[in-house]
Structures are given as C-alpha cells and as structure tokens.
Amino acid sequence: MSAFFAARSIVIGALLVFLALLPVYVVLTGQFFPLTLFTRIVILALAATSLNLILGYGGMVSFGHAAYLGLGGYVVGILAKEGITSGFVQWPLAIAASALFGLVVGALCLRARGVYFIMITLAFAQMIYYVAVGLDRYGGDDGLTIYRRSQFADLIDLSGKVQFYYLCLALLIAAIFIVSRLVDSRFGMVIQGSRSNDRRMRAIGFPTFRYRLAGFVIAGMMCGLAGALLANHTDFISPAVMHWTRSGDLIVMIVLGGMGSLFGPLIGAVTLLMLEEGLSRVTEYWQIIVGPLLLFVVVYARGGIAGALAGLHRG
Amino acid sequence: MADPLLQIRDLTKRFGGVLASAGISLDVPAGELHAIIGPNGAGKSTLIGQLVGEISPDGGRIFFNGRDITHLPTHRRSALGLARSFQITSLFLDFTVLDNVALAVQAHAGHSFRFWRPARGEAKLRQPARAALARVGLESRADVVCANLSHGEHRQLEIAMALATGPRMFLLDEPMAGMGADESARMIALLRELKRDQTILLIEHDMDAVFRLADRITVLVDGRVIASGAPDDIRADAAVRQAYLGSQTGRHHG
Numbered sequence: 001m002s003a004f005f006a007a008r009s010i011v012i013g014a015l016l017v018f019l020a021l022l023p024v025y026v027v028l029t030g031q032f033f034p035l036t037l038f039t040r041i042v043i044l045a046l047a048a049t050s051l052n053l054i055l056g057y058g059g060m061v062s063f064g065h066a067a068y069l070g071l072g073g074y075v076v077g078i079l080a081k082e083g084i085t086s087g088f089v090q091w092p093l094a095i096a097a098s099a100l101f102g103l104v105v106g107a108l109c110l111r112a113r114g115v116y117f118i119m120i121t122l123a124f125a126q127m128i129y130y131v132a133v134g135l136d137r138y139g140g141d142d143g144l145t146i147y148r149r150s151q152f153a154d155l156i157d158l159s160g161k162v163q164f165y166y167l168c169l170a171l172l173i174a175a176i177f178i179v180s181r182l183v184d185s186r187f188g189m190v191i192q193g194s195r196s197n198d199r200r201m202r203a204i205g206f207p208t209f210r211y212r213l214a215g216f217v218i219a220g221m222m223c224g225l226a227g228a229l230l231a232n233h234t235d236f237i238s239p240a241v242m243h244w245t246r247s248g249d250l251i252v253m254i255v256l257g258g259m260g261s262l263f264g265p266l267i268g269a270v271t272l273l274m275l276e277e278g279l280s281r282v283t284e285y286w287q288i289i290v291g292p293l294l295l296f297v298v299v300y301a302r303g304g305i306a307g308a309l310a311g312l313h314r315g
Numbered sequence: 316m317a318d319p320l321l322q323i324r325d326l327t328k329r330f331g332g333v334l335a336s337a338g339i340s341l342d343v344p345a346g347e348l349h350a351i352i353g354p355n356g357a358g359k360s361t362l363i364g365q366l367v368g369e370i371s372p373d374g375g376r377i378f379f380n381g382r383d384i385t386h387l388p389t390h391r392r393s394a395l396g397l398a399r400s401f402q403i404t405s406l407f408l409d410f411t412v413l414d415n416v417a418l419a420v421q422a423h424a425g426h427s428f429r430f431w432r433p434a435r436g437e438a439k440l441r442q443p444a445r446a447a448l449a450r451v452g453l454e455s456r457a458d459v460v461c462a463n464l465s466h467g468e469h470r471q472l473e474i475a476m477a478l479a480t481g482p483r484m485f486l487l488d489e490p491m492a493g494m495g496a497d498e499s500a501r502m503i504a505l506l507r508e509l510k511r512d513q514t515i516l517l518i519e520h521d522m523d524a525v526f527r528l529a530d531r532i533t534v535l536v537d538g539r540v541i542a543s544g545a546p547d548d549i550r551a552d553a554a555v556r557q558a559y560l561g562s563q564t565g566r567h568h569g
Contacts, residue, residue, distance in 0.1 A: 186427040186434045193418050196407040203367065203401070204480060205393030205422035214428065 008309035012263045015270065019169055023162045035161055041273045042168045043229045048253040048265035049175050050222030055251065056260035057183050058215050059195025063118045064105070064125025065250050068098045068220050070132060070242030072227020077144045077237040087150030091228050098224025099217050101128070106216035110209060122244060132239040143238025150232055158232050168229055172266070175222055180262050182218070191215045256297055258304030267305050318381050320345040320484055320514050326375035328361055335361035336372065337538035343484070348510040350517045350525045353535035359518050360402070362535070363488050367399045368392050380483060394423065396483030400473040400490055406461050412472060413457040416444035419476040447479035451505055467498030474505060484514040491521045503527060526550070
C-alpha cells in the first residue's frame with residue numbers, strides 16, 4: 001500500500017490532475033496562452049513517450065526521431081494543400097508513412113551497434129530534412145501553412161482549442177497505457193532483454209532483430225501521430241520540425257524525466273519546455289542554464305526526475 | 316545404433332596465419348558428458364564459437380541430432396536444443412533472477428510477437444523457470460536483481476537458464492572459471508546431478524573437475540585433437556602428458 005503514496009505517484013497524480021483541469025482555468029480566466037503552451041507540451045510528450053519505448057526500454061539511441069514529427073506533419077500539410085482535409089485520411093496516412101520510414105531506417109540501422117546506430121539514424125533524419133527543404137511546391141525551406149485543420153466530420157472540431165487539447169491529452173494517456181502494456185508483454189521482455197544483453201538473447205534463442213525492428217516501427221508510428229497533431233496545433237509545417245536538434249530535444253526530455261520509466265518522458269517534456277518558456281523570458285541563452293541541469297541529472301540522478309522521486313520513497 | 320547427438324567432421328578455421336581449428340573431428344553420443352581440455356590457445360573458444368554459430372568455419376561440417384547445422388544462425392541452433400553457458404558471465408544483470416530464467420523459457424515457447432498480456436503473469440513461463448531455479452538451488456533467490464548475486468550464483472543461474480530451454484545438449488564453457496573451492500564443489504555436484512539425464516559438452520580448466528565428471532575427454536592442442544578417450548586412458552596417454560598435463564598429473568591421483 002505504501003507504494004501508492006510514493007513521492008513519484010503523488011507527483012504524477014498531481015501532474016495528471018493539473019493537465020486535466022488546465023482548460024477549466026483557461027476558460028474561467030479567458031487567458032488562452034497556457035493552453036497553447038501545454039498543447040505543445042502534451043504533443044511533444046507523446047513524441048518523447050514513443051522514443052522512450054525504443055530508447056529507454058529497448059536501448060536503441062535513435063538520434064533521428066524528430067523525422068517522424070516532420071513526416072506526420074508533412075503528410076497532413078501536403079494533403080491539406082492538395083485539398084484532402086479529412087483527418088480520417090490524413091492521420092492514418094501519417095501513421096502509415098511513419099511506419100514505412102521506420103521499417104526502412106530500422107532494417108538498415110538496427111544491424112549496426114552503438115555509435116554507428118546513432119549516426120545512421122541521424123543520417124536518415126538529415127536526409128528527409130533536406131528532402132523537405134527541397135519540396136518547392138510545399139514551401140521548401142520556408143515551410144507550408146495549413147489553412148484548414150484535419151476534419152473529423154461532426155466527431156470533433158480541432159479548431160476548438162479546448163477540444164483539441166483534450167484530444168492530444170487523451171492520445172498521450174492512451175500512448176502511455178499502450179507502452180505500459182507493451183513493455184510488460186513478451187514482446188517488451190524481448191526488447192528489454194536485448195537492451196540488457198543482446199548477445200545472450202540470441203544465444204538463448206531469440207531472433208532479436210525482428211523484435212527490435214517491430215519496436216522501432218511502433219515508436220515511429222506513435223511519433224508520426226504526434227507529428228500530425230503538431231502540424232494541426234501550429235497550422236504550419238516546416239523542415240525545422242525535423243532538424244536534428246529537435247531529435248536532441250526529445251532525448252533530453254527522456255533523460256531529464258527518466259529513461260525507461262512510463263511517465264518520465266511526460267515529466268521531462270513539462271520540465272524542459274517550462275524551463276525554456278520561463279528562462280527564455282530572462283535570457284535568450286536559456287540553454288546555458290538547461291545544460292548544467294542536464295549534466296547534473298546525468299551525473300547524480302541517472303533515473304531522471306522520475307527515478308529520483310522513486311528513490312526518495314525507497315531512501 | 317542411432318547417430319551421435321553431436322558430430323563434428325574435419326572442422327577447420329583459420330585466423331590469419333593461425334590455424335585455430337585444424338581439422339577437428341569429434342562425436343558426442345546422447346547421454347555422455349564429454350570434456351574438452353587443452354592449454355591456453357589450443358582453440359577451445361574457437362571450437363565452441365563454431366558450435367554455437369558465432370564463428371563461421373572455413374571448412375568441415377557440424378551435425379546436431381542428424382541435421383547439418385554448420386551454417387545455421389545462433390538462435391536457430393538454440394531452437395534445435397543446443398544450449399550454451401558463457402565463459403564470462405553473461406546475464407541480464409538488471410533483471411531479477413526469475414526474469415532471467417523466464418526469458419530463457421520464453422525463447423522456446425513460440426514467437427514473442429505478443430504485445431498485450433503481461434509476461435510476468437504467464438504460468439507457462441514462470442513455472443518452468445522456477446523449476447529450473449529449484450534444480451540448481453537458486454529458488455530462494457528468485458526475486459533478487461541478478462546484479463546482486465555472487466559470482467558462484469551467477470554461474471548457477473547460467474546453468475538454470477540453459478536448463479530452462481529444455482535442451483537436448485549443453486555446451487558449458489568453463490562453468491567453474493573464477494570459482495572458489497566451495498563454489499566449485501557445489502558446481503561439480505550440480506553437474507553430476509545434471510549428467511544423469513543430459514548430454515553435456517564441457518570445456519573446463521579445472522582438471523580435478525574434468526577427471527571426476529567426464530565420461531570421455533578430448534585433448535586439444537594447437538587446434539588439433541591429440542587424444543580422445545576415457546579419463547584413465549587420457550591420464551595414461553604419453554602425448555597428452557607431454558603436451559599438456561606435464562607434471563600436474565600426479566596431483567589428480569591424490
């Protein structure tokens with residue numbers, strides 16, 4: 001029972017209640033900025049959650065995960081520009097395109113190890129970045145404005161800020177739930193075993209490549225969905241979304257929040273983006289403060305914030 | 316009579332100028348505990364690497380249970396029932412002891428593209444894992460995180476994981492490496508108990524253990540089999556004495 005009252009559970013519970021009630025505050029005060037900020041936070045938390053599946057649990061340090069954010073976004077943007085605004089078409093296509101990209105990239109890079117793996121994922125992300133830069137019809141370097149958000153008939157209106165926020169939050173919670181089931185399943189045991197000791201996994205009879213590839217594709221699909229959400233949120237998509245520094249941000253979120261912990265990416269996304277928001281008002285060099293903080297976490301709190309909170313309880 | 320469970324025919328492997336396996340031929344019939352000994356650099360590790368599929372031979376054939384496995388990948392050999400323990404402890408250190416063994420069971424319980432049901436709740440995986448732990452004497456340590464076990468316990472866990480896959484044959488790569496006298500004695504007792512119903516290929520430096528356990532011994536020197544036979548024959552073999560055992564032999568009679 002005492003685990004129920006663990007510091008980590010309290011923080012996560014409070015965070016979820018805060019996220020759920022935020023729109024109430026916003027509607028009461030008429031101040032919509034916090035909702036815009038937190039919609040962005042929730043979407044990037046979804047992206048970080050997807051990366052955590054392969055990085056935190058699977059030990060696959062993908063340095064090109066923002067590519068899926070861009071891919072999902074560009075599918076929505078390009079289809080919208082060509083007159084196809086139905087979300088029932090856009091979103092499944094965004095996810096399918098991400099799956100396909102993940103399958104190709106994964107099939108090639110999962111044969112490599114360590115630094116080579118990181119470099120190949122980065123190379124593919126840079127490749128698709130420059131493809132987007134070269135898309136003259138769709139804005140090239142300047143990006144593409146999306147004049148109409150994805151349409152879901154009478155089901156939900158994404159132009160409604162509160163509706164859209166709740167949709168993003170619901171998808172984030174669903175993703176966290178799915179990851180929680182995945183990592184405890186047979187499949188999850190395999191990718192975690194492969195993180196721990198891939199050679200041994202093969203020796204006891206697992207063809208680990210195909211499981212890691214499946215994890216890679218699942219994570220890509222989730223992040224592609226986050227990309228579709230992000231494009232709808234900003235009404236805009238540009239190559240900047242998949243710049244390699246964006247991939248770095250996702251990794252920072254996971255390291256800050258806690259690698260291989262279910263809510264770590266969410267905690268990390270909230271922490272990093274709030275810091276960015278707060279500190280960038282003080283100085284444009286806000287990274288100078290975030291940098292040492294990250295260093296501190298890496299040196300003194302390997303499990304990130306989620307891990308430190310769990311440690312409080314144990315200690 | 317049935318064919319031997321493991322047949323090695325004229326296995327050859329060259330690393331640059333060094334002939335690590337110089338036409339090794341060897342039979343291990345079912346039920347035998349067959350030990351391979353040899354001085355450092357004799358090619359024992361290269362041999363086991365080729366048996367498990369981590370090193371690809373330049374020539375020769377390996378048959379397991381009548382099937383040519385010379386070019387099968389590691390996981391397929393494991394699926395056929397060839398279980399291997401590592402010379403250097405190779406476990407899932409951040410998993411619990413029971414999770415380690417359950418993973419070994421899972422490897423041989425159909426595919427793992429099962430995404431939803433908690434694996435730790437599957438009796439089909441946990442029960443055989445507990446049984447294997449009980450057999451090596453680790454059942455009381457089931458919920459301990461693997462990194463917190465002693466060296467001797469790690470070696471026992473290695474055996475439990477090999478056992479849990481329900482193998483036809485064990486390849487044990489120096490299971491007694493780095494062990495103290497007490498731990499070695501316990502491991503010898505465990506192997507003696509295992510060999511009653513298992514086929515084992517044992518690579519081991521501990522001569523005392525080898526001569527006490529083995530039904531047959533093969534001596535490898537410079538990638539070549541210089542002798543193969545019962546422990547007493549090996550002890551008496553002049554070539555072996557000269558090439559390998561030297562003056563040590565006397566000690567093992569005492």
